[in-house]
Amino acid sequence: MASALTDKLTRLVKEMRGQARITESNVTDMLREVRMALLEADVALPVVRDFIARVKEKALGQEVLGSLKPGQTLVSIVNRELAATMGEGVADINLAAQPPAVILMAGLQGAGKTTTTAKLAKHLIEKRKKKVLTVSGDVYRPAAIEQLKTVTKQAGAEWFPSTPDQKPLDIAHAALDYARKHYFDVLLVDTAGRLAIDEALMKEIKDLHAALNPVETLFVVDAMQGQDAINTAKAFKEALPLTGIVLTKLDGDSRGGAALSVRQITGAPIKFAGVSEKLDGLEVFDAERHAGRILGMGDIVALVEQVTAGVDMEAAQKLAAKVKSGDGFDLNDFLSQIQQMKQMGGLSSLMDKLPSQLTAKAGAMDMDKAEKDIKRKEGIIQSMTPLERRKPELIKATRKKRIANGAGVHVQEVNRLLKEFEQMQGMMKKMKGGGLMKMMKKMGGMKGMGGGMPKMPF
Numbered sequence: 001m002a003s004a005l006t007d008k009l010t011r012l013v014k015e016m017r018g019q020a021r022i023t024e025s026n027v028t029d030m031l032r033e034v035r036m037a038l039l040e041a042d043v044a045l046p047v048v049r050d051f052i053a054r055v056k057e058k059a060l061g062q063e064v065l066g067s068l069k070p071g072q073t074l075v076s077i078v079n080r081e082l083a084a085t086m087g088e089g090v091a092d093i094n095l096a097a098q099p100p101a102v103i104l105m106a107g108l109q110g111a112g113k114t115t116t117t118a119k120l121a122k123h124l125i126e127k128r129k130k131k132v133l134t135v136s137g138d139v140y141r142p143a144a145i146e147q148l149k150t151v152t153k154q155a156g157a158e159w160f161p162s163t164p165d166q167k168p169l170d171i172a173h174a175a176l177d178y179a180r181k182h183y184f185d186v187l188l189v190d191t192a193g194r195l196a197i198d199e200a201l202m203k204e205i206k207d208l209h210a211a212l213n214p215v216e217t218l219f220v221v222d223a224m225q226g227q228d229a230i231n232t233a234k235a236f237k238e239a240l241p242l243t244g245i246v247l248t249k250l251d252g253d254s255r256g257g258a259a260l261s262v263r264q265i266t267g268a269p270i271k272f273a274g275v276s277e278k279l280d281g282l283e284v285f286d287a288e289r290h291a292g293r294i295l296g297m298g299d300i301v302a303l304v305e306q307v308t309a310g311v312d313m314e315a316a317q318k319l320a321a322k323v324k325s326g327d328g329f330d331l332n333d334f335l336s337q338i339q340q341m342k343q344m345g346g347l348s349s350l351m352d353k354l355p356s357q358l359t360a361k362a363g364a365m366d367m368d369k370a371e372k373d374i375k376r377k378e379g380i381i382q383s384m385t386p387l388e389r390r391k392p393e394l395i396k397a398t399r400k401k402r403i404a405n406g407a408g409v410h411v412q413e414v415n416r417l418l419k420e421f422e423q424m425q426g427m428m429k430k431m432k433g434g435g436l437m438k439m440m441k442k443m444g445g446m447k448g449m450g451g452g453m454p455k456m457p458f
Helices: 003-017 024-040 045-059 070-086 113-128 142-155 168-181 199-212 227-239 257-266 287-294 300-310 313-325 331-343 346-351 356-361 367-382 386-390 397-407 411-430 435-444
Strands: 101-106 132-136 158-160 186-190 216-222 244-248 270-274 282-284
Touching: 024 045, 024 070, 045 070, 045 257, 070 257, 070 287, 101 113, 101 199, 113 132, 113 142, 113 186, 113 216, 113 244, 113 270, 113 282, 132 142, 132 168, 142 158, 158 168, 168 186, 168 199, 199 227, 216 227, 216 257, 227 257, 244 257, 331 367, 331 386, 331 411, 367 397, 367 411, 397 411
Parallel strands: 101 186, 101 216, 132 158, 132 186, 216 244, 244 270
Antiparallel strands: 270 282
């Protein structure tokens, strides 16, 4: 995420931390570099000017000059002002309304409105325990209606049917009436987008807003749009009383400028960030944690949340009990470990949240290659019979050849996997007698089980 900006600011942070003495000269030099990094990342010029002015004022004030560690203090100022540019802390979604609480989704075509609508539905169902109905008012793109139907079903919400020959206002009124009669907590309205801003689009969405009186009007913007995102944000701000922003495609190779610009341009808080294409890839946006990621400080809180959510506690508990009782760690358990890693979003997703100094050490490791290696291991184990998985000692030359053919790999790959498995099996034997439970408790610090799990097979 915002890799170019993160790389430049991380390097600057290291230089700033090393400054034993802060002068107007080295602050000016440092801020020039920051300004260039922000402009190259497509941050809007007025936002850059304001940010630089705020940092300079505080950097040359008593806060830094009187500090025993001026370099570190300067870094904290940059971090704090970066967070302030994107908003303060977390802006929660507002559902304080007579049910159904109506949420209107606005934005250009291609920004990811329809997928985001389903992601938000899933979030509200799982995190807020709400009964959610979705409806599409995009009558110009029939595929959009079908797409919303599909992703709504995947999200576990209910979809209200609409057809291209209906008027958006009629659809909205019918959906609202249905939501009231069937006691839905939230109605999510996906609106039409265009490839560019036009009067017809703005009039339609203004009329929808007036008719529905939504409790939230969320502006969905593509983080990869760059300067265009700022122009779009201005147009929607003038047309609608926006209450929040959803940034999509933050996991893409974006310059990251939109994240730093839209908050200041619209005056509306960033409420959510799309961090993957999966339906659970929607994070509540935390400005301070996001600023830490941009500065290469990582986001350990998000990492812990992601791992905790991905860990199958029941499976981990069974594994702990199995090892403790002295039963052997077999290839089924090894496969379970690999699948848990996939459930957590994979290696690249986890690495994105680590501080830059840690990811730099792992820099030699090709993430794509590592992900493929994990999938290859999974394929090899799935090519084995249930008996072979339970008793790996049976796997000799003939079986290895059959397994390799089934998985589409060379026999050497099967040998390598079996060797890694033996190493992990040896570690598990050492954990016999409660050692595994202690290790998990140390890793997770959670009640009863411990929330952690043994070393992942990669």
